Amino acid sequence: MTDTLDDLAVEGTTVGVRVDINSPIGDDGTLADDARLRAHVDTLSELLDRGGRVAVLAHQGRPGGDDFVSLESHADRLSELLGQPVDYVDVTFSGAAREIVDDLDDGDCVVLENTRFYSEEYMEFEPERAARTHLVEGLAPVLDAYVNDAFAAAHRSQPSLVGFPTVLPGYAGRVMESELDVLGSIEETPEPRVYVLGGAKVTDSIDVAWSVLEKGLADHVLTAGVVGNVFLIADGVDLGDASSDFIYDQGYWDEIDRAADLLDAYGEQVALPRDVAVERDGERHEIGVNALPPKNDEAAMDIGSSTLAYYERLLEDAGTVILNGPAGVFEEDAFARGTRQLYEAATDVETSIVGGGDTASALRRLGVEGFSHVSTGGGAALRMLTAEPLPAVTALENGPSQRQPADD
């Protein structure tokens, strides 16, 4: 068990708070969606209201990407959400950063620069080694405690996630606490348990499918999105060049063999799409798998109506459904139907758990609500749903034994 904010004497304490506010960025290089910021408001407000001095640590994007930008606009938006000034500092662990953090007063909040602007933060380390990186060695001396609220990044073994709790007393923030609570007790959820794996992270999804089937966690795995297309090809369906080229270009061609192996081992529990939707003459057009490949070499952009009816029947009997990844290219209205209808059907299941950044954004866009739990994490949620440990959580659990007394 990790300690939580209930175990931390906050008043007058300088706390490094790792959040995950990695967000969509607009063409102007600033924040385009604040959902992940809003998720952390409870943790940050609580620390500030209890007299904490808060230094926010976070990453944005990956080196080389268009969304690899500074956290200045994130700090502006956090200031609005928290209803108090939030300073932004364009450094993370330099002497200037240390001075600013050291000068914080009770109730002050500062956002330090994108941790990934420093190369070590984009590497994975064992916690003890992560504790000896420039970031952790530079900043830890001016911090009294470390709070990790970045559940969505907890599957990464990077310095800001596993290094700080190795040298400072570490605590789970409220987002982390609630995610661990819900996703950590997956084995106790009602059966039968159905996993719906859609979206475009094919390797991760096949890993999850193997793991949950091997462990007996899943009664059925329903495939959709690019994942479903890979399984169709693995099953011998000719999807046509457009979909095949897409899978090849995304680097997922080798996954077809792994999908075929999974079908050999657990074929009866793995459900494949029965039809797909393509764009024909500017409109949605559905084709049964027996009639594939599409005659004009169109790409399979969504699951079709027969698949939806089949999957809805399987969901009717489920006690728990766990979903990750859109069923189709939901960004285009014509191909949002599969995602909308499948996820709507899932809300009728007794326990419904959803994970994934794009998935959450699809649900907001499509106005689908009513799940038992919508996780802030994609990869992290998937990893937890296979009952695998998350490095950042393990580091919190194993951290220094020294603990401060809680507030009175």
Ligand SMILES: Nc1ncnc2c1ncn2[C@@H]1O[C@H](COP(=O)(O)OP(=O)(O)O)[C@@H](O)[C@H]1O
């Ligand atoms: N059939 C498909 N062909 C191409 N892209 C698809 C298809 N189905 C879903 N996608 C894409 O998958 C992306 C989201 O997948 P992913 O990143 O795995 O989700 P999450 O972030 O929720 O884990 C979306 O951009 C969506 O357009």
Ligand SMILES: O=C(OP(=O)(O)O)[C@H](O)COP(=O)(O)O
């Ligand atoms: O957005 C994130 O993960 P997700 O896409 O799995 O939800 C996290 O911020 C982790 O980012 P990373 O996958 O660049 O390490």
